[in-house]
Amino acid sequence: MTSESGPFGANSEVGRLRTVILHRPGDELRRLTPRNNDQLLFDGLPWVDRAQEEHDRFAEVLGERGVEVLLLADLLTETLRHSGAARVQGIAAAVDPRRLGHTLADELSVHLRSLPADELAGILMAGLTFDELSFGGSNDSLVRRMHHGPDFVIEPLPNLLFTRDSSFWIGDRVAITSLALPARVRETSLTDLIYAFHPRFLGARRAYESHTAPVEGGDVLLLAPGVVAVGVGERTTPAGAEALARSLFDDDLAHTVLAVPIAQERASMHLDTVCTMVDRDAVVMYPNIQNTLSAFTIHREDKGVSIKGANGFIEAAADAMGIDKLRVIDTGLDAVTAEREQWDDGNNTLALAPGVVIAYERNVETNARLEASGIEVLRISGSELGSGRGGPRCMSCPVLRDPL
Template sequence: MTAELGADSEVGTLRTVMLHRPGDELRRLTPRNNDQLLFDALPWVARAQEEHDAFAELLRGRGVEVLLLADLLTEAMTVSGAARIQAISAAVNERRLGSALARDLSTHLRGVPASELTSVLTAGMTFDELLEAESGEPELGGASLVRRMHHGGDFVVEPLPNLLFTRDSSFWIGNQVAITSLALPARLRETTLTDLIYAFHPRFRGARRAYESRTAPVEGGDVLLLAPGVVAVGVGERTTPAGAEALARSLFDDGLAHTVLAVPIAQERASMHLDTVCTMVDTDAVVMYPNIAHTLSAFTIRREDATVSIRGADPFLEAAADAMGIGKLRVIDTGLDTVTAEREQWDDGNNTLALAPGVVVAYERNVETNARLEASGIEVLRISGSELGSGRGGPRCMSCPVARDSLL
C-alpha cells in the first residue's frame, strides 16, 4: 500500500523517504576541488556506500519505504522526453562552454540511455570522458576554443556530491512539495533534478507545489516543521531573510501554516543550517546545541486577516512553545561540557532523523548526545557515519521525508 504523500511535522511516523545513495560524484572530489564542492575531507567512497546502505536498511527494517533519487530520475526520464530535455538543458551551461561545445554536448546527451544520463547528471563528466564517448559518433559541431583550452580532467558537466543531502532541495509540508533555491554555486543544479522528478515521475503525478523560488535562497535544512501549522526557518549562511519571508507568505497563501518563526543563526559552516544546531525528537522535545539554547531568537510571522504581522525578536524556545500551543519545549542538549558539546555539534549530534515520536536515527560517534537522548526517554537508532559525515550532514540532512503520518 502506498503511503499518502505529505507531512505536517518532523516526528510523525515516517512512511516514505527519498535518499540518494552516494556514487561516482564523490570520486570526483580531490584536494584541489573539495572546498569548492563543500566537503571537508575526501570520503572513502566504498565505505560511504556501505554506511548509506546500512542507513537505508535500518529504515526499511522499521517499515519505511525508501525511494532512491537516482532510480526516480532514471524512471522519470524513461517515461518523459520532456524530463530528459529539461535535465540536459540544466546541465549544459552555454555561458561556460560556448555555443559550439554546448551544442555538441547536448547532442551527445540526447542520445544516451536514461540510466547513463542519470550518471552524467549526478556524477558529472570530464572533457576526456566526453571525447571518449563521442569517438563512436558522427563528427559533431565545429571548432571550440573551450575544448582546446581546457584540460582533459576538467568538468564539462559539474558533479553534484552534495546530492547526498536530499533534505535541502525539496521538502513536503501538508500534502504539497516545496522546491527550494540553493544558495551556493556548487549546489544550484540539484533542485533541477528534484524538480523534474516531482514534475514527471508517475509516483508524484498531480503533486501540488507549495513553494518555488528561483531568486531568494531557501534550503530545506533550515526548515523545521515544529508542529502542524508551525514552521521554523533558519536564516544564516544558506537561507536569506528574503527567502524566509517569501516562504512564509507562500505557506500562508496556501493555508499550510499559520505561524512561521524566522530564526537567525550564525553565518558559518559549523551552523550552516538550523538543523545543524536543533532538530525535533518528539512532539514536545528538541535536541539542541547548548551553546545557543538560551541565545537563539526568533521573529514570529503570522497571517492576520489580510495582512502579515512580524513580532520580535523573542527567545526561540519561548516563541516556539507559544506557537505550538504547549507550555514549554523540552530541550535535550549535546554534552555536559563546552568541548564535548562543540565536538558533537560539529559531528552532527543535533542532526537526527525522527522515525516516530521519541524514535530517532543518529550517528553512533556522538556518544554523549545519544546517551543524553536515551536518558530523556528517546529511542536512538545508531548508524555509522565516519565517511558520510565528510560533507557536514547527518541522518536528517541525508533524508527527504515524502510521507509521514499526520499529528492532527
C-alpha cells in the same frame, strides 16, 4: 494526504515516517580531489566504498522500521526513461552555453539526448570531464581545445547526498527550494524533474518555489501542524524566509512561521545542524546557543502578516505550538564535547516516530542524553558520510509521514 498517484505529505518532524527519499553515494563523490573539495563543500575526501556501506545500513535501518525507501538515482532514471520532456529539461539545466560556447554546448546536448536513461542520469549526477567526451565533434570549439582533460564539462553534484535541502513536503504539497551556493544550484533541477514527471508524483501539488531568494530544506523545521521554523543564516536569506512564510500563508499550509537567525558559518550552515525535533514537544539542541537562539514570529493576519520579536526561540516555539514548554535535550555540559558532537552532527537526528530517532553512533554523549530523556536512539555509522557535514536528517527527504 493523497493525490492521483498515491499518498504523500507531512505536517510535522516526528509523525511516523512512511516514505523517504535518499541518495546512495555514487560516482559524484569520486570526483572530489584535494583541489576541488572545498569548492564542492566537502571537508575531506570520503572513502566512497565505505560511505556506500554506511548509507546502505542507514537504508536498512529505515526498512527494518517499516519505512519505504526511494532512491533518488532510481527515481531520476525512471523519470528520464518515462518522459522526453524531462530529458530535454535535465540536459538544458546541465549544459551551459555561456561556459562551454554554443558549438560545444550544441554538440554535447545532441550527444546526451542519444544516451540511455541510466547513463544520462549518471552524467547529470556525477558530471562529465573533457577526457570523457566520447563524440568527435567539430574542430572549431575553442573551449574544447583550451580546457585540460580532467576539467569538468558538466560539474558533479556530490551534495545530492543531502536530499533534505532541495525539496521538502509540508501538508500535502512539495516545496522546491532555491539553493544558495554555486556548487549546489543545479540539484533542484533534478528534484524538479522527479516531482514533475515521475509517475509516482504525477498530480503532486507545489507549495513554495523560489528562483531568487534562497531557502534550503535543512533550515526548515515543521515544529507542529501549522507551525514552521526557518533558519536564516549562511544558506537561507531573510528575503527567502519571508517569501516562504507568505507562500505558506497564502496556501493555508501554516499560520505561524518563526524566522530564526543562526550564525553564518560552516559549523551551523542550517538550523538542523544545531536543533532538531525528537518528540512532539522536545528538541535536541546545541547547548552553546540554547539561551541565545531567538526568533521573529510571523503570524498570518486577515489583511496580511504581523511580525513580532525577536524573542527567545524556545519560548516563541512553545507559544506557537500551543504547549506549556518545549523540552530541550542538550548535547552535554562539557563545552568541548558539545562542540565536537555538534560538528559531527549530533544535533542532526531523523525522527521515525515520536520519541524514536536515527543518529550517528559517534556522538556518544548526545545519544546517551537522548536516551536518558526517554528517546529511543537507532545508531548508524557516519565516519565517511559525515565528511560533507550532514547527518541522518540532512540525508533524508520525508515524502510521507502520519499526521499528528
